[in-house]
Amino acid sequence: MPLCMCTIQAETASQLLLIIFVLLPVLKMSSGNDSCGPPRDDKAAPKLIVFDLDYTLWPFWVDTHVDPPFAMKGSKVVDSRGKTIKYFPEVPEVLEYIRSLGIPMAIASRTGEIDGANQLLRLFDWDKYFQYKEIYPGCKITHFSRFQKATGLSHNSMMFFDDEERNIRDLSKEGVHCVFVRKGVTMKLLKDSLREFKNKNTAELGWSKE
Numbered sequence: 001m002p003l004c005m006c007t008i009q010a011e012t013a014s015q016l017l018l019i020i021f022v023l024l025p026v027l028k029m030s031s032g033n034d035s036c037g038p039p040r041d042d043k044a045a046p047k048l049i050v051f052d053l054d055y056t057l058w059p060f061w062v063d064t065h066v067d068p069p070f071a072m073k074g075s076k077v078v079d080s081r082g083k084t085i086k087y088f089p090e091v092p093e094v095l096e097y098i099r100s101l102g103i104p105m106a107i108a109s110r111t112g113e114i115d116g117a118n119q120l121l122r123l124f125d126w127d128k129y130f131q132y133k134e135i136y137p138g139c140k141i142t143h144f145s146r147f148q149k150a151t152g153l154s155h156n157s158m159m160f161f162d163d164e165e166r167n168i169r170d171l172s173k174e175g176v177h178c179v180f181v182r183k184g185v186t187m188k189l190l191k192d193s194l195r196e197f198k199n200k201n202t203a204e205l206g207w208s209k210e
């Protein structure tokens with residue numbers, strides 16, 4: 001009898017272990033805290049964040065107020081007249097923060113000074129942040145259709161920062177979440193905009209707001 005009891009207990013124990021091994025991965029996935037990530041947050045964050053250049057990342061028109069070509073002078077970026085070229089102070093922090101969230105970034109600029117704009121992006125060491133760049137004159141709807149083609153993303157999953165109302169108007173009509181920039185991008189503007197985007201999508205998908 002004791003032998004028989006042992007066999008039954010061993011069988012029960014092995015069955016329990018089997019159930020635990022089968023159920024554990026399923027329970028972990030449904031908890032939303034593993035590498036699969038919580039689907040709520042995925043859908044509530046933009047899939048691409050796009051920036052204009054002039055008066056959004058730097059405080060000038062690159063085709064008018066400065067004189068390309070640009071170069072490094074020590075640790076500074078200067079134009080052909082030796083004038084130091086500066087960007088809005090919080091831009092590096094903004095770009096680093098978005099990168100830490102794992103959201104891809106792009107540039108949409110309608111400047112005619114294409115070489116100068118690209119040069120500044122390289123000299124400021126910002127090329128590493130931008131997977132996509134559309135820099136040429138014309139309506140920014142064209143710039144965004146190219147992002148759409150390149151990424152396969154819909155317009156309503158994109159966020160766009162720009163200082164000009166005409167661009168905001170054009171892209172809002174296309175369903176892009178547009179943010180009007182008054183004095184350059186800041187951490188506050190970024191975080192407020194991410195929250196707004198999340199709340200908008202949460203409401204649309206019928207989730208409760210946080």
Ligand SMILES: [Mg+2]
Pocket residue numbers: 052053054055056162163164
């Ligand atoms: Mg601008």
